[in-house]
Amino acid sequence: MSRKTICVLGGGIGGVVAAVSLKKATRSAARIILIDKNTEHIFAPSFLWVLAGQRSAEQIKRPLERLKRKGIEFINQEVSRIYPDDRSIVFDDQVMKYDYLILALGAESNMPLIDGLEEAAINFYSLEGIGRLRKAIDEFDGGEVIVLVPSNPYKCPAAPYEAAFLIDHELRVKKAKKNAKISIYTIEPLPMPGAGPQIGEAIKGFLANRGIQFFPNMSIDSVDAVSKTINFKGGESKRADLIITVPPHKTPDVIKNSGLADESGWVPVNNKTLETKHKNVFAVGDVTKIALEGRYKPDKQLSLPKAGVFAHEQALVVAENIAADIKNEPKKREFDGQGACFLELGDGKAGYAVGNFYEVPHPVVKMRTPSRTWHLYKVLFEKYWFWRWF
Ligand SMILES: Cc1cc2nc3c(=O)[nH]c(=O)nc-3n(C[C@H](O)[C@H](O)[C@H](O)COP(=O)(O)OP(=O)(O)OC[C@H]3O[C@@H](n4cnc5c(N)ncnc54)[C@H](O)[C@@H]3O)c2cc1C
Structure with missing residues (x-):
């Protein structure tokens, strides 16, 4: 041979x-x-x-x-x-x-797809971007934070929601939350729509509990980097003090x-x-x-x-x-088609969504009750990952 x-x-x-x-x-x-x-x-x-x-x-x-x-x-x-x-x-x-x-x-990220997005928003899907976001949160002392999901498909459908939960937690810790408003504007009809309406409604509940606003079916036309204004298709506009985004992918x-x-x-x-x-x-x-x-x-x-x-x-x-x-x-x-993902919720807690995407008539995915245990499992998984493969 x-x-x-x-x-x-x-x-x-x-x-x-x-x-x-x-x-x-x-x-x-x-x-x-x-x-x-x-x-x-x-x-x-x-x-x-x-x-x-x-x-x-x-x-x-x-x-x-x-x-x-x-x-x-x-x-x-x-x-x-x-x-x-x-x-x-x-x-x-x-x-x-x-x-x-x-x-x-x-x-890969394809930020130029939307006019002004690259100049106005932090792309938190890169290591450089996540570092910039950390710095921006450290310096943030009030105003409106907007998390954008401008296009589909994108990797890790939980990530924009996790980002919103973690930003919410960080702002609470530094006592800046009372002067801050966090909103998510997404092209999707529901959070993580591929995982089904139950998961979507569960995440909407976690957002509502923290006062994070959720705006579905919002398609972005352009972003004005000078005024930090997002122009949506259909004529609506929204200004923010800090814009973070999932990048368009290619x-x-x-x-x-x-x-x-x-x-x-x-x-x-x-x-x-x-x-x-x-x-x-x-x-x-x-x-x-x-x-x-x-x-x-x-x-x-x-x-x-x-x-x-x-x-x-x-x-x-x-x-x-x-x-x-x-x-x-x-x-x-x-x-x-089986898979699972942790959903970081801030304050050391996480949820865990697990199921099978090859099921018919539709994927079956269930959310386990959020707890500190799921967060710890993710920490252990990361350690295992590096040990096992490197
Ligand atoms: C913020 C964030 C959070 C996430 N959280 C989770 C999570 O909790 N759970 C989960 O399951 N997934 C998560 N993901 C998604 C996960 O990281 C990706 O789905 C996964 O990395 C995909 O693996 P891959 O091997 O397909 O591609 P990648 O891991 O992206 O690897 C692609 C590689 O190809 C290389 N490459 C590209 N083009 C070329 C070229 N022309 N020549 C040579 N090399 C090239 C790149 O440098 C890169 O190293 C997350 C992603 C992000 C951004």
Whole structure:
């Protein structure tokens, strides 16, 4: 059996889990090469703890070079082109051939999509942005804070609500809440609509209990950076003292340039095996589009939310199946749509939403009663994550 070359593009959650699992499963039968344009893995599920002052930026990163200790080759380059028919990728004018390719390139911010957004708002989906937000909250002494969700899909559908809860808590601690108003303006009809009306109503209840206002179905036209005014489609405008935003998302350019995306801009995959339409090319995590069979309203198609929990499980599925293929064994594992996420509520408490997005007639997701225990579980999960994969 000749030694296979497996290229994993992206050293985020999906890429790291895939590369480490593949090395363990294939040992000397395969060369595992992980390529990322950054030198570090950044664990985004801990971003909001940087906002809350519970983590520094350094604490939630790991050097990807460290994967070499596990026998994985790491190349710090931006991949510029993928040629599935030729089984090759291009970076820095070099061409590399592969036997198997895993796309784990994630989703990127696309702030210029909305006129004025980049200049007026803090994008808290980047480590730099979350640091700026922490500073802005430290300096904030009253006024209106607006959290924006301008477009769909976006990763971690809980994050804008968690950001609002944590900002609320921080302002209470520094006794600035009585002079402050926090509102969420979202394009969505409900918080986390993919998880269903029960979860949405539960989150609306948590918002109402804290006096955080919720404005659904708000589509942004533009933002005036000088006056900090958000102009919504339909004519309404709203001024704020501090605007924070989920960025509009897009796939990395290499996906589009290589013809791997469909009309939605994301990579369509088999919803159980994560195979793309190209032989031996798989995609996991945020870069994918998985249309769900179940729906809440007959005319409203749903997609699997973009979240680390899915990137992680999908990477395990792909790694096991590639390892089996190399050993001429049948496929071993299928992705089944199960997932869970913590919902940070501030004051050391969290909720926990768990369920299955592949259920029909619609996804079934339940919210566990918020408590300090769920927050502690998330802390333990973060520790486990870094220990297990680095
Ligand atoms: C604020 C926030 C909170 C979150 N909280 C949670 C949570 O609590 N639970 C949860 O499950 N999920 C959470 N998420 C979502 C989670 O972080 C993502 O869904 C997850 O990281 C997706 O993994 P991925 O491997 O698909 O992509 P990523 O982790 O984004 O990794 C993509 C990698 O590809 C690299 N890359 C991109 N383009 C190129 C290129 N051309 N060449 C080389 N490398 C490239 C990038 O540098 C990056 O390292 C959160 C996200 C945010 C922003």
